[in-house]
């Protein structure tokens with residue numbers, strides 16, 4: 420059997436009822452994705468191009484470059500159909516479901532971008548689609564809830580626990596354990612039991628495949644660093660994967676520092692989502708990985724202003740790469756992320772997703788020596804969905820500019 424692990428991380432920690440589905444998926448992954456059986460990968464790449472709008476540009480952010488005295492390139496995943504990198508994976512998995520003869524797909528979503536991408540791909544391929552989403556996330560990402568429904572998906576609110584991504588994944592796994600014969604679970608990040616972390620990474624690795632060629636065309640060499648935000652880790656793994664062998668390229672994973680990683684646990688509540696930086700080894704959602712947990716090993720509630728980074732775990736391959744010293748984990752807090760949201764919008768005419776704003780915020784708040792001269796930032800998604808949250812949170816955090824001032828005056 421092919422390895423299900425990354426060093427000590429990963430594996431398949433699932434209840435007995437899910438094992439047949441996981442095994443069926445693992446063998447479909449080996450044949451269709453790894454060995455291109457029936458031309459699956461050719462079909463996938465062709466559809467990514469026609470339906471997804473790939474390749475995405477690698478765009479030199481001229482004014483940011485000038486501001487920071489570096490060459491800053493943005494990999495424009497915000498221009499993928501649907502507005503985020505999430506479609507790369509959702510389309511791959513929905514297509515795989517089709518090849519496997521499934522009629523229905525289910526998915527969890529945090530920021531709603533993965534749910535939206537899955538709903539779009541399902542509608543495009545003629546599959547039934549149901550999405551599980553935490554109550555808190557439904558409230559903070561309303562535009563995406565409408566988008567999923569308009570694309571024909573049923574959105575199921577999840578009220579348990581903190582009403583965020585962790586509970587949404589639990590509910591989707593519960594559905595899957597009852598519906599495996601007809602249904603494929605389109606997981607939204609490089610998390611979960613094998614083969615999900617490898618499969619999602621493979622579908623997302625198109626990001627670094629394109630970026631590696633594009634940067635060499637632009638500047639005649641590899642970048643000094645690649646920066647990406649991390650929720651579960653799919654845009655980061657996609658952006659890093661084809662640079663893993665290039666030791667001179669720093670790979671920087673930016674997690675949500677929330678209200679500060681030095682803040683203490685309050686009961687079972689953490690004020691950040693920095694599982695790579697200060698998480699401890701444990702098992703969550705079918706995989707061994709780094710997790711935010713209390714002294715008794717209970718998983719705690721995470722926090723981030725951005726729904727898509729608000730997760731107590733992280734992909735097992737990233738946990739492994741951090742231990743190996745290949746990926747550098749860093750954190751950016753709620754306030755710095757919102758400041759970066761405004762900065763990119765004002766200086767480059769691009770409104771980034773709040774998740775992505777953490778990666779942008781790292782340019783301003785970086786550790787000396789990390790970035791070098793030529794930097795690629797993975798612009799994982801666009802921020803239209805976040806405008807309301809940004810207005811509310813800016814007020815709370817005392818961020819002042821023309822927009823927040825006008826809103827503050829009730830105009």
Ligand SMILES: Cc1ncc(COP(=O)(O)O)c(C=O)c1O
Pocket residue numbers: 503504505529530531532533607608609648649650651652653654655726727728772774775799800801
């Ligand atoms: C635009 C965007 N970027 C990043 C993320 C974080 O997910 P991941 O770490 O899997 O890329 C999300 C999750 O919803 C997202 O919507």
